[in-house]
Amino acid sequence: xxxxxxxxxxxxxxxxxxxxAKTTENELxxxxxxxxxxxxxxxxxxxTQFSNTTALFGNDIATFPDFPAxxxxxxxxxxxxxxxxxxxxxxxxxxxxxxxxxxxxxNVAALKANIKGLxxxxxxxxxxxxxxxxxxxxxxxxxxxxxxxxxxLSEYDVKTIDVTKITRxxxxxxGMGTKEIDRCKNMFVLGLIxxxxxxxxxxxxxxxxxxxxxxxxxxxxxxxxLQAGWSYGETTEMFANRYNVAPxxxxxxxxxSIMGNQAAAYGLIAASVKCGLPxxxxxxxxxxxxxxxxxxxxxxxxxxxxxxxxxxxxxxxxSIGAAFGGSLAITGSSGxxxxxxxxxxxLATMLEMPLVVVNVQRAGPSTGMPTKTEQADLMQAxxxxxxxxxxxxxxxxxxxxxxxMAYEACRIALQHMIPVFFLSDGYIANGAEPWKFPQSDxxxxxxxxxxxxxxxxxxxxMPYQRDExxxxxxxxxxxxxxEHRIGGLEKQxxxxxxxxxxxxxxxMTHLRQEKVDKVAxxxxxxxxxxxxxxxxxxxxxxxxxxxxxxxxxxxxxxxGLNVSHAHVRYLNPFPKNLGDILKNFKTVVVPxxxxxxxxxxxxxxxxxxxxxxxxxxxxxFMSDEVVRKIKEILA
Amino acid sequence: xxxxxxxxxxxxxxxxxxxxxxxxxxxxSILKQVQTVLPDLGxxxxxxxxxxxxGCSSRFxxxxxxxxxxxxxxxxxxxxxxxxATRPDLSVWIITGDGDSMSIGGNHFIHLLRRNPDVNVLLFxxxxxxxxxxxxxPTSEQGKVTKSSPxxxxxxxxxxxxxxxxxxxxxxxxxxxRDPKHQQAIIKRGYDHKGTSLVEIYQNCNVFNDxxxxxxxxxxxxxxxxxxxxHGKPLIFGENNxxxxxxxxxxPVIVSLNDVSVDDLWVHDETDLVKATIISRFxxxxxKENHFPRPFGVFYVNNNKRTFDDLFNEQITEAxxxxxxxxxxxxxxxxxxxxxx
Numbered sequence: 001x002x003x004x005x006x007x008x009x010x011x012x013x014x015x016x017x018x019x020x021a022k023t024t025e026n027e028l029x030x031x032x033x034x035x036x037x038x039x040x041x042x043x044x045x046x047x048t049q050f051s052n053t054t055a056l057f058g059n060d061i062a063t064f065p066d067f068p069a070x071x072x073x074x075x076x077x078x079x080x081x082x083x084x085x086x087x088x089x090x091x092x093x094x095x096x097x098x099x100x101x102x103x104x105x106x107n108v109a110a111l112k113a114n115i116k117g118l119x120x121x122x123x124x125x126x127x128x129x130x131x132x133x134x135x136x137x138x139x140x141x142x143x144x145x146x147x148x149x150x151x152x153l154s155e156y157d158v159k160t161i162d163v164t165k166i167t168r169x170x171x172x173x174x175g176m177g178t179k180e181i182d183r184c185k186n187m188f189v190l191g192l193i194x195x196x197x198x199x200x201x202x203x204x205x206x207x208x209x210x211x212x213x214x215x216x217x218x219x220x221x222x223x224x225x226l227q228a229g230w231s232y233g234e235t236t237e238m239f240a241n242r243y244n245v246a247p248x249x250x251x252x253x254x255x256x257s258i259m260g261n262q263a264a265a266y267g268l269i270a271a272s273v274k275c276g277l278p279x280x281x282x283x284x285x286x287x288x289x290x291x292x293x294x295x296x297x298x299x300x301x302x303x304x305x306x307x308x309x310x311x312x313x314x315x316x317x318x319s320i321g322a323a324f325g326g327s328l329a330i331t332g333s334s335g336x337x338x339x340x341x342x343x344x345x346x347l348a349t350m351l352e353m354p355l356v357v358v359n360v361q362r363a364g365p366s367t368g369m370p371t372k373t374e375q376a377d378l379m380q381a382x383x384x385x386x387x388x389x390x391x392x393x394x395x396x397x398x399x400x401x402x403x404x405m406a407y408e409a410c411r412i413a414l415q416h417m418i419p420v421f422f423l424s425d426g427y428i429a430n431g432a433e434p435w436k437f438p439q440s441d442x443x444x445x446x447x448x449x450x451x452x453x454x455x456x457x458x459x460x461x462m463p464y465q466r467d468e469x470x471x472x473x474x475x476x477x478x479x480x481x482x483e484h485r486i487g488g489l490e491k492q493x494x495x496x497x498x499x500x501x502x503x504x505x506x507x508m509t510h511l512r513q514e515k516v517d518k519v520a521x522x523x524x525x526x527x528x529x530x531x532x533x534x535x536x537x538x539x540x541x542x543x544x545x546x547x548x549x550x551x552x553x554x555x556x557x558x559x560g561l562n563v564s565h566a567h568v569r570y571l572n573p574f575p576k577n578l579g580d581i582l583k584n585f586k587t588v589v590v591p592x593x594x595x596x597x598x599x600x601x602x603x604x605x606x607x608x609x610x611x612x613x614x615x616x617x618x619x620x621f622m623s624d625e626v627v628r629k630i631k632e633i634l635a
Numbered sequence: 636x637x638x639x640x641x642x643x644x645x646x647x648x649x650x651x652x653x654x655x656x657x658x659x660x661x662x663x664s665i666l667k668q669v670q671t672v673l674p675d676l677g678x679x680x681x682x683x684x685x686x687x688x689x690g691c692s693s694r695f696x697x698x699x700x701x702x703x704x705x706x707x708x709x710x711x712x713x714x715x716x717x718x719x720a721t722r723p724d725l726s727v728w729i730i731t732g733d734g735d736s737m738s739i740g741g742n743h744f745i746h747l748l749r750r751n752p753d754v755n756v757l758l759f760x761x762x763x764x765x766x767x768x769x770x771x772x773p774t775s776e777q778g779k780v781t782k783s784s785p786x787x788x789x790x791x792x793x794x795x796x797x798x799x800x801x802x803x804x805x806x807x808x809x810x811x812x813r814d815p816k817h818q819q820a821i822i823k824r825g826y827d828h829k830g831t832s833l834v835e836i837y838q839n840c841n842v843f844n845d846x847x848x849x850x851x852x853x854x855x856x857x858x859x860x861x862x863x864x865x866h867g868k869p870l871i872f873g874e875n876n877x878x879x880x881x882x883x884x885x886x887p888v889i890v891s892l893n894d895v896s897v898d899d900l901w902v903h904d905e906t907d908l909v910k911a912t913i914i915s916r917f918x919x920x921x922x923k924e925n926h927f928p929r930p931f932g933v934f935y936v937n938n939n940k941r942t943f944d945d946l947f948n949e950q951i952t953e954a955x956x957x958x959x960x961x962x963x964x965x966x967x968x969x970x971x972x973x974x975x976x
Contacts, residue, residue, distance in 0.1 A: 056973050203971060247975075256972045266967060273963045280721050300954035302961030305947070307720060310746040314713035317706070317743075321686070321717030324704060325725070329717070347707050440963040453681075477684045477702035477718075477725050485650070485697050487705030488689075497652065498697065 026243045030089025032097030033193065036114045037106030037130075038075055039068055039082040042186035046104075047084025048432070049190055049204045055257035055434050056203055058247025059088040062547060063432040064096035064620070069287070069370045076130075076138030081113040090246040094547035096431065098622035102196075104189050106130050106163070109139035111147060123157045125189070129164035159238055163188050170228045174221050184225040191229020197243050201226060251436060258435040260399035260428040261288070264358065265295035267406030269302055272328050275414055275446035278303040280322035282315040283332045287370040288426040289360040292332050312340035316357070320344060323353045324486075326450060326476035328410060332358035335377045336367060339384070345419055346385045347488045349512060352464070352472045354413040354420075357391075358406070361425040361543075363618040372618025373427035375543045376594035381421040382572060382601065388509045390516040392416070393572035395423040397546035400435035402428060405569060408523075411446045416519055417471035423571075425593075427620045428544040450474050454481030463496035469522075470515040517573050526575035531557060531564025537634060538585035539565045540610070542598050545591060545621050552626035563630060568598070579606045589613055589633060591626055645670040647680060650700040656691060661812035661838035665759065666698055668818045673701075676826060678726055684718065686711045687730035688740055691766045692759035692838070695730040709740020712747040712756075716943070719752045723944040726826070727754040733774040734764050737793050741773075748802035750943040751830045757822070758835045760795060763844035776920065781843075795835050796915040796934055800908070805830035805937040807911070809930065811837040813852035817863075817931065824933060830942050850921050851929055860921055864914070864932035869900035872928045880927075887913055889927065903932075911935035 033050070037043045044065055051063050066083040073080030087097035099119040105111040107130025118124065131148050147153050148160055163185050170188075171181045187208075194201050205223055212219035233239050258266075272279035283293050285308065297306040305327070309315040316331040323329035331341065338359050348355040361377045363369035381393045392412055396405040402424050409422035451473045454461060463484045464472050475482040484496060492499035493507055529546075530553040541549040546567050553565035566581060568574065582588050582602070588610040590599040596612040603610055613629050615621055648670040656662045673683065683701035687693035689708035696703030702725075706714050711729045719727045729747075736744045736758055747756070763781070764770040770783040774795060778787040799807045806828040810821040818836065825832030837848045850856045862872045862880070870880035871892070879900040881890045887901065904910055911934045919926035 052971065056971055058973055058975065250975045252975050254968070254972050254974050256967075256969045258969075269961070269966065270963055273961070278721065280717060282717055299961055299966070300951050301958040302963075302966070303951060303955075304961075305721060305951060307717065307947075309713065309716075310742055313710060314716070314743050314746065317710040317713035318717030318720070320706075321714035321719075322721040324684075324714070325718045325722035327721045343707050344710065351704075437967045437969075439967075477722065478681055480679065480681045483681055483701050485652075485699075485703035485705065487696070487703075488707050489705060 023239065024241050026241055028243050028245050029091055030087060030093060031102065031197070031243065031245055032085065032087045032100040033102040033104065034083055034085040034100040034114055034117065035104045035189065036081055036083040036110035037186070038110070039070065039080045040072055040075065041082070041106045042183065043082045043084050043106070046186040046190045047086060049207060050193060050199070051086050051432050052207075052257050053194070053199045053201075053203050054086065054088045054197075055255070055432070057199060059090065059245055060093040060248035060250060060434055061086060061088040061257070061432065062093045062096045063087075064427065065430045067371055074138070076107055076109055076135045078109045078113055078139060081110050083110075083114060088245060090248050092248065094551045095620070095623060098624045102193075104193070106185065106189075107135045107139070108141055108147065109135070112139055112141065118156065120155050121157065123159065124153060125159045125161065125192070127163040127185070127189075128160045129162050161232070161238070166228065166232065167225050170225055171221050174217060174224075176217060176221060180218070181221065184221050187222050187225040188229040188232070191226040191231075192233045193229075195230040195233030195242070196239065197245060201230065250434070253436040255434045255436050257432050258400050258403070258437070259291075259430060259432045260396070260402040260424055261291035261360065261430070262295050263400050263402035263435070264396070264406040264422070264424060264429070265292050267403040268296065268330055268356070268410060269299055269304060270403070270440070270443055271407050271410030271446060272304065273302065273440065274443055275328060275410070275448045277326065277328040277448060278305060279330065280319060280327040281306045281330045281332065282309055282318035282322065283307070284309050284312045284315045284337060286312075286334045286337050288362055288429045289332050289334045289337075289358065291429070292358060292360070312337040313344060316341040316344040319355060320348055320351070320353065323348070323355050324351075324477065326474070328414065329354065330356045330358060330410075332360070334360050334362050334370075335364045335380065338377065338380060342385045345391065346387060346389050348419040349385075349389050349391060350488050350491070351486050352417050352512075352515075354417055354474070356406075356409045356413050356420050356422055358422045358424065360429045361423060369618045371426065373425045373544065373620060374593050374616065374618060375425055375545070376597065376616075377423065378542075378571065378594070378597040378601075381423060388513065390513050390572070392418055392420040392516055392519050393423065394420065395543045395569055395571055396428060397543060397567050397569055399428050399431045399433045401546075401569070403435070407443065411444060412519055412522065414446055414448050415471075415522065416469055416515065417474060418515060418519070423543060425544045448474070450476050451479065451482055453479045456481070462494050464491055464494050466511070469518050470511055520573040520576050523570045523573075523575060526566060526568065526578045526581055528581070529565045529567050530554060532562070533564070533581075534584040535562040535564050536585065537561075537563045537587040537589060537630060538582065539563065539626070539630065540568065540582070540588055540590050540598070540602065541565070542568045542571060542592070545593060548621035548623050548626055549591060551623035552630065555623065555627050556630055561630070561634060571598070574605070582606055582608045582610075587611065587633060589630065591615075591621060591629070593621065643674040643680060645674055648673050648700055650698055652697045654698050655694065657842050659841040660691070661761065661840070662692055662695070662759065664812040664815060665757065665818070665836055665838065666695065668815055668822060669757070670699070672819050672822050672826070675823070676726075682724065683726050683728065685728045685730055686715045686718070688732075688735040689766070690732040690735045690764075691840075692730055692732040693735060709735050709738070710743060712736070712740060712743040715754050716747060716750065716752055719754050719944050720947050723753070723948060727752075729754055729756045731756065731758055733758070733760045733762060733772045733795070737773040737795065737798070745798070745802040748799055748804040748831055748833065751805050751940055752943040753829055753831070753945075755825050755832045756834065758795065758833065759838045760835050761838045761840040761844055762792075762847050763840050765840045765843050769843035794915065794918045797912070797918070799833050800912055800915055800935060803940070804833050804935070805940050806832035806933070807915075807935045808833070808933040809835045809837070811848060811852055811931065812839060821933065828936065829938070830940060851931075860928050862917065862928040862930045864903045864930050864934070866903055866905045866933065869897050869902050871897070871900065885913065887917075887927070889925070905933050905936045908935060908937070
């Protein structure tokens with residue numbers, strides 16, 4: 001309590017029992033909170049901290065950071081609003097939630113941008129300082145229409161706090177400047193929300209301590225304001241309710257919290273450790289894929305080599321060079337970068353070299369909406385190159401699944417000597433969830449062997465001689481007797497010499513396709529995620545829509561509808577039984593965050609009259625809109 | 636010297652593939668000189684890797700019995716960077732042309748030089764696009780009439796040596812297809828350099844740009860039109876070695892040795908970047924009056940810039956030493972975990 005400046009609210013420590021009695025404790029199954037403020041207000045950090053603490057507490061969680069492309073858009077404007085939504089509960093949580101229960105807004109622009117996502121009767125915690133005339137003007141709200149005072153928020157439970165003023169008061173003696181002090185505002189909000197939901201602040205205090213270990217003053221200030229937020233909740237009469245959200249009933253085991261891009265990086269590292277090859281990641285910074293580079297670059301002691309190339313083309317080409325030399329080679333980007341890499345993916349296909357291409361998809365075409373999610377690069381992965389150029393395509397369905405599928409991408413690339421696409425998207429890349437992480441021994445083995453050296457009397461090395469998987473041998477430079485030339489010109493089968501022979505070209509084209517097809521022997525069969533094996537309607541999804549589709553299916557089944565959900569993670573080739581699964585349903589619906597891509601491939605391959613359901617708003621599906629659509633189709 | 640390597644001959648470096656450049660092409664000479672130099676380097680054959688882009692010159696790796704990759708247009712530099720970064724034990728060579736390196740691959744080219752991996756670049760400059768049958772290239776002279784420029788090209792050409800110096804290359808040299816001895820010596824020096832060595836080779840395309848370098852290669856004009864640079868020696872040229880270059884402040888002037896003593900001439904110093912920059916600008920049209928002779932030899936060497944592959948791998952070593960080898964289970968568990976019973 002000593003941390004709190006008494007000028008702004010009464011020190012009620014002596015009256016604590018009285019006030020505690022006035023606070024009602026409530027049990028909730030799940031809660032959705034959205035933190036929103038200016039991009040400089042630290043809402044992403046606030047959200048991440050609350051998520052970590054909540055995951056540690058044992059709730060199931062799903063998060064959704066939603067931020068603008070501009071690093072610091074004009075302060076106070078709608079364009080600059082940055083949001084972070086977290087859904088946590090004592091039950092299984094599949095999505096960050098359709099509507100929020102609590103909306104924290106640091107200014108009027110944040111309120112304006114997010115109010116439509118708050119359920120009626122929800123709580124608004126508003127920083128009143130962000131509703132002054134300057135902020136009103138910046139957010140294009142007329143002077144006489146201050147939402148905090150004009151009655152327009154009457155359907156909500158509004159808590160107005162001058163966060164700026166309290167933070168400044170709490171740090172009056174800190175010796176810090178106003179600008180620096182104001183940067184601590186988000187900690188006040190975090191502390192208050194911790195109080196509301198009975199969360200332990202220790203993890204955040206440790207985080208602040210380590211983050212600002214080199215700046216004692218800033219460290220102390222952040223901790224002080226965090227505690228001030230907590231104390232504010234406890235000592236003022238403003239909050240009549242506190243909430244308990246019990247730990248979730250989850251599968252037993254050890255858990256941690258993980259974000260998608262982080263999980264992808266770990267999957268790549270794990271594959272490198274398991275196959276025993278150094279990892280080379282050639283890349284060029286691009287939203288939303290850069291965090292994979294940032295993460296990987298921390299682990300040089302794992303023999304992880306990250307190379308920030310001069311452009312996207314150099315990024316993939318350096319990886320091809322590394323693959324030639326015997327490294328586990330990865331390149332990573334997002335759609336626009338993948339477009340630039342197209343020719344080199346074709347080269348890797350001709351070279352029949354192991355290469356993983358990571359695409360963290362974002363809304364396109366062209367620059368599109370860099371920080372917004374979309375699943376519109378499936379066709380690009382499938383067909384986006386010159387000539388007949390089939391590659392393997394995998395897609396992760398959730399933040400933690402990025403680990404599994406990135407690992408799988410490496411396994412398949414190495415075992416089949418083939419380029420593999422690993423598709424993620426902005427939504428799962430930045431989202432977080434609890435992860436029952438595996439132990440190294442649990443992971444599938446990846447055996448790699450290079451061609452051994454040859455003596456002069458041995459038969460000549462044939463670089464395009466194939467094994468039963470149709471993959472060619474990996475013969476790395478430096479190995480005596482294996483000198484050979486490869487390249488982008490068509491190869492004669494077996495010898496690898498240049499060949500312009502038409503029959504050979506047709507043969508090689510078929511071999512490259514069959515090689516992809518044979519990967520189907522080395523991937524799991526398709527399963528139904530939720531629901532029965534047969535029924536009236538199958539929701540067939542892929543990628544980051546998993547959570548929303550699962551929740552929607554559960555709701556529909558709860559209402560007695562005969563609906564099932566299957567989620568495809570192996571997109572080329574498909575699992576061998578996918579066609580059979582589709583035939584067991586009267587109707588197949590394919591919801592996608594694009595204009596209809598998987599649906600086209602499904603129709604083409606299986607002659608199924610699959611129905612597309614598309615959303616192209618840079619935002620994930622809400623379970624509710626999927627439920628409505630399915631009911632409409634079944635009606 | 637490795638015993639096996641010592642026994643190698645130029646024939647050991649020739650692959651079984653039929654060489655398919657046009658008869659009379661300057662590329663034959665370069666192939667021959669490389670195959671002649673390699674056995675003398677004392678390295679086993681399997682350690683050599685030739686990587687090329689696209690263009691006539693880029694067929695080169697197919698004719699070498701080493702490891703090789705004929706990649707895509709302009710990207711050999713990037714592929715070589717990835718290979719050398721991960722396999723510093725290999726001797727990596729990049730074969731490129733004027734279009735491959737300075738048009739479509741211009742970006743990778745300057746970044747290669749900036750980073751300075753220990754690789755060797757042989758730039759076959761024929762001032763024309765040969766493989767696509769005769770369009771002007773980024774080194775073609777302005778006004779060049781080609782299939783794509785019937786009224787003459789309006790583009791100004793690159794000065795490749797000046798470009799490389801601008802990109803902070805650490806070894807920059809020029810040689811010519813018609814001078815095998817000089818070529819061999821320069822290629823050998825490029826190999827010996829620790830860092831990226833850039834050797835521009837004037838190479839005649841006898842089909843689409845025949846005679847482009849005749850004035851520098853033909854006996855009748857060679858002595859008058861070329862300046863053969865040698866470290867520590869004065870810059871002398873001319874039919875009877877009767878002309879020299881003198882520096883008047885920063886301004887080079889051609890002088891007659893009848894008027895000026897040899898002692899007053901500019902003495903070539905490969906390690907002097909300022910002088911290399913000046914001499915790289917001896918790039919006049921030989922038809923111009925009072926033009927400077929075209930320099931050949933090593934313009935500049937910088938042995939003080941550490942290589943990319945060294946620096947890149949040093950960080951890996953350092954990380955392993957300070958943090959210890961990575962432990963996967965520890966990584967996956969992270970800082971904070973909780974148990975569900």
